[in-house]
Amino acid sequence: MTRSLRSVYVLLFAGVCFFAVGPLVGLLLRVFSHPEYFGILFEKETLRALAQTVRLCGGALFLALLLALPLSWLLVRTDLPGRDRLRRVFQFPYMLPPYLFAIAWATLAIPTVGFLNRWFGNWFNIYSASGLIWVFATAYLPILTSSLCQALESMDPSLEESARVCGAGPARVAFSITFPCLLPTIASVSLLFLLAVLSAFGVPALIGNPARLYVLTTRIYS
Known part of the structure; x- marks a missing residue:
């Protein structure tokens, strides 16, 4: 050099x-x-916001994985009609800031006056922990689906085919071959997903604050 x-x-x-x-x-x-700043870290409201953040992040990640894993498999491993178009559709959230999803879901499922609640009854309150988890999961879903689709495409399909030839059923192939091969990708994209949710402000401010659900970012702001 x-x-x-x-x-x-x-x-x-x-x-x-x-x-x-x-x-x-x-x-x-x-x-x-x-040193007085350290006292803020152990205040009751700060600890409650930390617990709320962990709970919401875990719930959002769990729901997002439940959606992303089968969706990625359908888009890569099946002959689903229009799957290429669907992949582009599922990348659409990348082009929009997450707070727009919060506004959209608030319009759809706000109590008593949301479009969904007016049509189907007041069965879902977006201003709740479950509503916040749902918005987080759908807004950041492309982080998981794009990486999982690429991981499935890079896998050697002969591994799954060999298992089927040996008599393994679809569930056995998924849990014995496909899922273990995807574990490194799942771990890495889950970390990215959690970091995105942890740093989010617009979604918890618009959805969580009306329900008095404060996370670390909104707690710092307040």
Whole structure:
């Protein structure tokens, strides 16, 4: 490595540290210079918001995986008519900010006056924990489906075919071959999904605040 190239790498590394690590270091120094900030972390409302955040993130991830796994399998492993168009449709949420989904679902399922509630009765209240989980799961579903579809396409189909030839049923193939092969992808995209939900503000502010369901982001804002 030449000296000039080494200098470029050093400058790039210094720039990354300054812009990425610098603000975090400044924040930590400010916190440690004001010990009273630590008391906020253990306030009753903060702990309640933390528990609410964990509960909602877990519920949203569970629901999103329940939707994404069979959906990805249908889009890749079957001859579903128009599956290419469907894949593009399911990428549509990437083009919209999540708070628009919150507004749309609030319009559809707001108590007593939502379109769905007027047509089918007041059976679902969007301003609830279950409503917030549903909006999170649908708004961030493409994070899971796009990666899972790519993982299924990159799998060697002969593994599943060999299991079928040996007499394994669809469920046995799914749980013995397909699912274990997808575990690394599921773990990585689940982490991305959780980070997206944890950092979300618009959705919990629009859906959670009317129901007094506060997460860490809305608690910090308040």
